[in-house]
Amino acid sequence: MNFCSQCGHKVSLRIPAGDNRERHVCDHCGSIHYQNPRIVAGCLPVHGHQVLLCKRAIEPRYGLWTLPAGFMENGESTEEAALRETLEEARAEVVLRKLYTVSSILHVNQVQMIYLADLPEAHFGSSEETLETRLFSEDEIPWDELAFPTIRNALRFFFADRAETSPSFPLRHLALSPGHEELLLES
Amino acid sequence: MNFCSQCGHKVSLRIPAGDNRERHVCDHCGSIHYQNPRIVAGCLPVHGHQVLLCKRAIEPRYGLWTLPAGFMENGESTEEAALRETLEEARAEVVLRKLYTVSSILHVNQVQMIYLADLPEAHFGSSEETLETRLFSEDEIPWDELAFPTIRNALRFFFADRAETSPSFPLRHLALSPGHEELLLES
Numbered sequence: 001m002n003f004c005s006q007c008g009h010k011v012s013l014r015i016p017a018g019d020n021r022e023r024h025v026c027d028h029c030g031s032i033h034y035q036n037p038r039i040v041a042g043c044l045p046v047h048g049h050q051v052l053l054c055k056r057a058i059e060p061r062y063g064l065w066t067l068p069a070g071f072m073e074n075g076e077s078t079e080e081a082a083l084r085e086t087l088e089e090a091r092a093e094v095v096l097r098k099l100y101t102v103s104s105i106l107h108v109n110q111v112q113m114i115y116l117a118d119l120p121e122a123h124f125g126s127s128e129e130t131l132e133t134r135l136f137s138e139d140e141i142p143w144d145e146l147a148f149p150t151i152r153n154a155l156r157f158f159f160a161d162r163a164e165t166s167p168s169f170p171l172r173h174l175a176l177s178p179g180h181e182e183l184l185l186e187s
Numbered sequence: 188m189n190f191c192s193q194c195g196h197k198v199s200l201r202i203p204a205g206d207n208r209e210r211h212v213c214d215h216c217g218s219i220h221y222q223n224p225r226i227v228a229g230c231l232p233v234h235g236h237q238v239l240l241c242k243r244a245i246e247p248r249y250g251l252w253t254l255p256a257g258f259m260e261n262g263e264s265t266e267e268a269a270l271r272e273t274l275e276e277a278r279a280e281v282v283l284r285k286l287y288t289v290s291s292i293l294h295v296n297q298v299q300m301i302y303l304a305d306l307p308e309a310h311f312g313s314s315e316e317t318l319e320t321r322l323f324s325e326d327e328i329p330w331d332e333l334a335f336p337t338i339r340n341a342l343r344f345f346f347a348d349r350a351e352t353s354p355s356f357p358l359r360h361l362a363l364s365p366g367h368e369e370l371l372l373e374s
Contacts, residue, residue, distance in 0.1 A: 001192045001193075002192065002193060002194070002195065003190055003191065003192050003193070003194065003195035004190065004192070005188045005189065005190050005191070005192045005198075005211075005220070006188075006189060006190070007189070007190065008189065008190035008195050008196075008197075009195075010195075011192075018315060021260065024192075033192070034258070035261055036225045036226065036258055036259060036260065036261060037225075037226060037259050037260075037261060038223045038224075039223065039224060039226065039298060071221070071223055072223060072224055072298075073208065073223065073224075074222055074223065074224055074296040075293055075296065076291070076293065077291035077293060077362035078289065078291050078298060078362075079291070079360075079362060080291075080362075099289065099358065099360055102265065102286065102289075104263070104264035104265050104266070104267075106262055106263065106264060109261040109262065111226060111259075111265060128205060171286065171358055173266075173286055175264035175265075175266060175267075
C-alpha cells in the first residue's frame with residue numbers, strides 16, 4: 001500500500017495514537033488503513049464412499065487437486081460462501097452437513113473454513129477455475145498432487161474420522177505456519 | 188474507496204474480466220481492490236459460576252456491556268487473536284476451552300468467533316477500551332444493556348448449555364442480518 005484510498009495522498013507506515021501496531025496512515029486526511037486476514041470458505045463434498053476434488057486451472061498450484069473453496073465475499077455468510085464456491089468451481093450443488101475444519105494460515109493471513117457436505121447427485125463439472133472435477137475413493141486420492149496442506153489435512157481427518165465405529169466428524173481446529181502446516185491445536 | 192492504493196490514481200467500480208461482482212479497479216495500473224469480511228475474535232471467560240463482561244469505553248455502544256473481542260490481526264491465529272483481545276480489553280489471562288460461536292454478521296461484513304474460556308484467577312481490569320470489567324452470575328447479567336446481539340446470543344447459549352445434565356457446549360453457528368440477528372442455523 002502506497003497511497004490513501006480515500007484521498008489519494010501518500011501513506012506512511014506508523015503506529016497511530018492508541019494503537020500498538022504499525023498501520024498505513026494518511027498524513028493528509030488521517031485515514032488509517034487496517035489490513036486483516038481473509039476467510040477462505042469451501043466444502044469437502046461426499047458422494048457415497050467418494051469425495052469430490054477439483055484440478056486447479058489457476059495459479060497458484062495450477063494442475064494440482066484441491067477442494068472447492070475461495071474467498072468469502074462481503075454480504076454473505078460463511079455457509080453461503082462455501083456453497084457458492086462449490087457451485088462456481090465444481091459446478092456441484094451440495095448440502096452442508098457441518099463446519100469441519102477451521103485453519104488459521106499465519107503466513108498468508110487467511111482463515112480457511114471447510115464444511116463437510118453431501119453431494120446427493122453425481123453432477124459436477126469443470127469451470128474457468130477448474131480443469132477437471134472428479135470423484136475419488138480413499139485409495140485413489142492423489143496425495144502427492146494436492147494443492148495445499150490444508151486440503152491434505154481435511155482429507156486425512158475425513159478418512160480417519162470416517163473409519164471410526166461411530167463417526168462424529170468433530171471440528172478440527174488448526175494454526176498453520178511455514179514448516180508447521182499440519183499442526184493440530186484442538187481436535 | 189476512491190483512489191488506487193498502489194499507484195494513487197482514481198479507481199472505478201466495475202466487474203473485472205472473469206469476475207461476476209463489481210470491484211474497485213484502477214484504470215491506470217489495473218490493480219483490483221477486493222474487499223472481504225473481517226474476523227472478530229474473542230472470549231466468553233468463565234470463572235466458577237460467573238462470566239466476565241466488559242463495559243465499553245469506545246463507540247459504538249459506549250457504556251454497554253460486551254465480551255472481550257476485536258478484529259483479528261494479520262500474522263496471528265484466531266486463538267491468538269481471542270487471547271490478545273481478552274488481555275487488552277479485560278486485562279484477563281484465560282485458557283481457551285473451545286470454539287463456541289461462529290456468527291456471520293452480513294450487514295457489517297464480519298464473522299465473529301467466540302471461544303469458551305476458563306478464567307483461572309479473578310484477575311482483570313479496565314483499559315483504554317473498557318470502562319469497567321466485572322464478573323456476573325446468570326441472574327445479574329444486564330440483558331438490556333448488552334452491546335450487541337451476538338453477545339446476547341453467546342450468553343444465552345452458554346447458560347442454556349450449562350443447564351444441561353451433561354453440558355457439551357456444542358459449536359453454535361449463525362448467520363445474522365438486520366431484523367434476524369438471533370437466527371440459529373446449526374446447533
